[in-house]
């Protein structure tokens with residue numbers, strides 16, 4: 012039978028992880044997701060909770076450099092990991108190149124999906140560098156490169172309810188050009 | 193979410209023992225289990241995080257195939273050059289599933305063990321024999337557009353959602369399993385998932401506490417291969433119907449063919465009659481059409497998904513024709 016009361020805090024797991032370069036040791040109820048830890052326990056509210064079910068990408072963060080949905084991970088599962096959130100990418104005075112590109116291209120309307128879009132695009136650039144293929148490639152064994160079709164496929168895990176997609180794609184392609192050629 | 197204890201064992205023996213206890217459950221990437229725990233469908237009282245187990249190796253087998261550890265991420269399988277070159281149907285199936293974020297999180301073992309996306313299974317206020325045996329099936333006579341047309345039962349018409357499992361079925365992969373007793377066995381992928389029959393609460397043949405440790409691929413098959421998926425939007429959606437096909441032709445005659453269908457049954461569906469009809473037949477549009485008809489000959493659709501018969505038939509014929517044109 013399922014327990015009807017929370018397990019005693021004495022049995023809570025301790026998780027050591029790095030968030031935006033800062034080490035943390037957290038002992039929290041094991042039900043706590045990485046997303047709720049960031050937002051509610053650490054005040055890092057840049058990562059958004061859109062669906063809480065892996066469907067929208069608003070909670071996208073980088074885990075050891077790879078983009079993931081923070082809503083579908085318990086913080087206890089991230090022991091030893093390095094997390095980067097939108098707060099770790101840039102500040103208002105020193106924007107990350109992708110943040111600057113979204114600004115320049117008006118890649119947002121309400122802005123709710125934007126932190127997730129930007130973290131996701133950072134992860135996508137790394138995937139291209141590591142040769143990760145995509146479903147948009149005619150031949151999965153080929154070397155991947157980015158164009159608008161590829162960006163749309165590779166960013167399909169980030170939904171924008173305002174449908175700012177054309178400008179999001181333009182911002183990402185522009186930033187990529189400025190970045191890696 | 194209901195309360196649970198959390199542990200992170202470092203040995204397979206400790207993990208299988210812990211998960212075999214009442215209420216115990218493995219968690220790997222968490223992308224399916226946590227989703228279901230949030231809606232109160234899964235109610236484990238103890239979670240066994242398997243991420244510290246030595247299940248990440250990805251190497252050649254003595255037979256000339258590949259062994260993929262159960263914790264290798266979906267992205268890492270699809271990105272591996274050996275997979276992209278010699279088993280492209282598997283890379284394509286993975287890349288057509290979920291989103292980049294989810295593929296980074298999701299593991300090989302978790303992908304195989306993911307549960308159906310039947311909307312009634314997700315809704316604890318609706319009858320569902322898979323979630324609550326004996327309560328009834330809301331999909332029969334209800335919204336059945338995405339449900340099974342083959343191999344369903346009077347108790348459940350759900351489909352298995354994994355794209356990867358469909359490709360592995362065409363590739364005739366094997367699954368390595370560790371039991372809590374310490375016994376290690378391998379079973380063909382077609383013996384992992386089961387048809388619903390009268391016990392749809394059992395998705396697979398695994399017993400509680402049994403751990404998938406690896407997927408074993410046989411040496412690369414001859415011929416050309418492809419995974420084709422039809423879905424309701426261009427990306428990031430489950431299959432309405434999908435096909436994994438491997439076609440080997442010689443002097444315009446089919447030497448060998450392997451087919452598996454997704455989105456049509458409670459497990460990846462092998463249209464054996466279609467495969468048999470093709471071997472030795474001319475590699476022509478007419479043969480492929482006939483085989484595709486044979487593949488769906490026994491279909492028993494619901495009122496809401498009759499279209500899947502034509503869709504599956506056309507998808508099979510089209511995929512085989514394309515493979516033949518590529519020199520399958």
Ligand SMILES: Cc1cc2nc3c(=O)[nH]c(=O)nc-3n(C[C@H](O)[C@H](O)[C@H](O)COP(=O)(O)OP(=O)(O)OC[C@H]3O[C@@H](n4cnc5c(N)ncnc54)[C@H](O)[C@@H]3O)c2cc1C
Pocket residue numbers: 064065066217218219220221222223224225226227242262288289290291294297298299300301302303304305306353354355356402403404405428429430431
């Ligand atoms: C929005 C969304 C869209 C998706 N779209 C697709 C899609 O288009 N195609 C597709 O194929 N999938 C899709 N998925 C599903 C996704 O592929 C699965 O959630 C994922 O593969 C599960 O892997 P995991 O490691 O996260 O599993 P977990 O959630 O950790 O575990 C899932 C189940 O497997 C069990 N388990 C895990 N590892 C093992 C093991 N080694 N041995 C035995 N049991 C084990 C767990 O106990 C649990 O019951 C989608 C998911 C989401 C959320």
Ligand code: SF4
Pocket residue numbers: 308310311312313319320321322323328329330331332339347348349350392
């Ligand atoms: S089809 Fe299966 S999973 Fe869906 S409601 Fe019926 S019994 Fe439940």
Ligand code: FES
Pocket residue numbers: 059060061062063064065066067068069070071080081082083
């Ligand atoms: S909040 Fe995580 S994907 Fe929507």
Ligand code: FES
Pocket residue numbers: 118119120121122123124125170171172173174175
């Ligand atoms: S800018 Fe509003 S959701 Fe994307």
